[in-house]
Amino acid sequence: MRRADRTRLPSRGREKPFTFPEIRRRTLASGLRICTVEHRQVPLVSALLLVPAGAAADPQDRPGLAAITADMLDEGCGDRSALDVHEALGRIGAQLDTDVGHDATVIGLTTLERSLDKGLELVADMVMRPRFEQREFDRVRDLRLHRLLQLRDMPPALADRVFAQLLYRNHPYGHLPIGSEGSLRAMTVREIAGFHRRTFSPTRSTLIAVGDASHDALATAAERAFGGWQPPADGDAPPDPETFTAPAPPTNRLAIVHRSAAAQSELRIGHVALARRTPDYHAALVLNMVLGGQFVSRINMNLREEKGYTYGARTAFEFRRAPGPFVLQASVQSEATADAVREALAEMRAIRTDRPVTREELELGRAALTRGYPRNFETADHIARAAAQLALYDLPDDYFTTFVPKMLALDEAAITRAAEAHIDPSRLITVIVGDREKLSPSLAALELGDASEVAVG
Amino acid sequence: MNIPFTKHTLANGLDVLVHEDHGVPIVAVNVWYHVGSKNEVPGRTGFAHLFEHLMFEGSQHYDKGYFHPLQEAGASLNGSTNADRTNYWEVVPTNALELALWMESDRMGYLLPALTDAKFENQRDVVLNERRQNYENRPYGLAGMAIVSALYPEDHPYHWLTIGAAADLHAARLEDVRAFFQMYYHPGNASLALAGDIDVSTALALADIYFSEIPGAPPPGPVRVTRPASAADEIRLVLEDRVELPRLYMAWHSPALFSEGDAELDLVGDLLANGKTSRLYRALVYEQRIATEVAASQNSRELGSFFQVVATAAPGRTLGEVDRAIMREIAALVEKGPTEAELERCLAQAEAHFIFRLQTVGGFGGKSDQLNAYNTFLGDPGFFERDLQRYRGASAEVLRQEAARYLVGNRRVVLSVVPRGRLALALDASQPVGVS
Incomplete structure (x- = not known):
């Protein structure tokens, strides 16, 4: 018998090919686009309805409108009360998951294949015939107001909100989907019904169904449920975030949200960066993996494994229809806050100047994205969400088959160019949620200028 | 399956x-x-x-x-x-x-x-x-x-x-x-x-x-419990925290992982707080609007489990109101048991969850993790099907009995978490507890 050779790590064997499963499309008479993918491993179907309007479609004076509209869909529709909807979902063991992001609202359903018709019929009822009753709205609004109250004590939520505000201000990306207290209090059921009428239209939406049935069966089920969905008469769609003007960089580069005796400091460092359709998408992904996108990235190895400042630090380019932020997130020891910020800023500078990405780092950084690629498509839900990206960002059909080859075509120089172009140390802003008294003296040495103090509320 | x-x-x-x-x-x-x-x-x-x-x-x-x-x-x-x-x-x-x-x-x-x-x-x-x-x-x-x-x-x-x-x-x-x-x-x-x-x-x-080259050793043997973990009386505690809304936690001892009553209490947790039509959500959050959220779960562990209910009071509502409403729902369940319709819904959800668990090979909760869980705790990696049977076999009367046996009012730990400096918001007679 062969024995383990402990003198070296085993080399990898021949790579097994992976092909993204076929997506088939059809368009209903109403304009609703249907995408189907067969995935026969488990007797389940995951269906997603993508409506390309999210928090960025909120009117300027009504942040939170898109999110509460989506939240109200399952609070009574057609002949069903709110409880009837959930009783019906429960009786087929289906999971409903509504997600409102900046660019889109996604309503997700995972159900046993044998209950697909029932599940889709329920989602169609919610989308096409929501009741938007005053009584239910009052309750849902109260719950959202209570949630906002609780978020005031959650450092990550505070940091996210302040970061978005400072970066984007009046830009449609300047608020979180949940909105603000003032806006929620001023909101009316009529506004919700109006927003729904404007944004939920079959002509702009895509239904993706992936699971244990044939393309035909999936598409037929989708058509049975959604075939009667008519475009609204007054269909003035909300503006596409792609058309928004970019915000000017903020003048203050440091903001502190004071929490007395905070056990840690919650950090955000970043600036407005890239839209999803940037030609530098692949290079930016690799750049991020080298800099801060995974455990072995420079910033995590420095802040966690060398210095022990944090449980973990990660960076990301948040790609959206309009340029989203590049952001570092970490929760760090209060005493080490200034040191952690200094190290993170130094890493962001170094990768575009004196320590450019090496060949080894390039290989390591993109391995997770190329060698690990098949992992992203294991379940029906994974595949459905991947297909939804194509629809949301107008990506070409060959996107998945060209992904790995495009990644492999990148060299170190391309990554360094991306770093030079898309990480700009002079524009980075730093948000800290932590104890001002413990932080202030050491922060002064960072020379980020005066800190603007942001009140909680 | x-x-x-x-x-x-x-x-x-x-x-x-x-x-x-x-x-x-x-x-x-x-x-x-x-x-x-x-x-x-x-x-x-x-x-x-x-x-x-x-x-x-x-x-x-x-x-x-x-x-x-x-x-x-x-x-x-x-x-x-x-x-x-x-x-x-x-x-x-x-x-x-x-x-x-x-x-x-x-x-x-x-x-x-x-x-x-x-x-x-x-x-x-x-x-x-x-x-x-x-x-x-x-x-x-x-x-x-x-x-x-x-x-x-x-x-x-x-x-x-x-x-x-x-x-x-x-x-x-x-x-x-x-x-x-x-x-x-x-x-x-x-x-x-x-x-x-x-x-x-x-x-x-x-x-x-x-x-195979790694030397073996006998397993270390089970952990011995010198004193039993049974609460004879109700214990009331209060903890001050940096929070806006007071929250109530209550916990009862319950049957150990995979022992008799464990799956039943898991289903009782679903009956009480899984989804908008569950009893506690419907009563506390949907109808009375005295709580902003409620959860109930059987926390299954090898030496003994605990069943926990957690609810956050809506602004202006008291933990006393929340407590009474929860105990009223539990008492109703203990008295009459679930309806057939409730039981059907819970079993459908439980069965669907078993199927959802078949979707990934790895990671937390994937199939490899499940095989190891069954093997480590029961010596039987093939327990998946029988695990599902534990749920399928549950009747309304058995759920009622298990709820009656374990969710007894005066044998629980009740913890009020209140905003700093607002000890008066705790349930009556709660003792301050220091944790850090």
């Missing part, structure tokens, strides 16, 4: 479980050690989890961080510790399976020669940061500690949470690591599951190559 598997035990005592699923060219490697925070002793709490961190920092033949070569091969990886077990997993592209096996076997067999003070100190800092981030700096983050320390006597192995006490983490010594490794980290106390794009004979041959 099941997770088909092959089980083979190596001469050194290591169980090897193999499940084929060729859907995607990936293989899940999953190792369970039957050790958790219940194997710790007072004064050294948090140690099992700190030890888990050290398992990623290098071993004799690869004395560097474990993430680098695995992420370079396209793997995802992680580990976790709870009261009863510690698990480690990689999901690798099929062509990197040997790499994952090499590394898992190297840290199982040869961890100690690579251990240094510097690594130990660094990971202690990381864990202290984890504790601050996820417990101390999080609203209601210390409630779990207050609950278990009241539910279990001081020398009971469930008296503390897995993250441990900060002082105990500071007190941990490098020598403790050696003793812990020798006692718990060996093939006789471990189970290896491989699931995914691999055939059984190759999997078993590779497991043999990498793991």
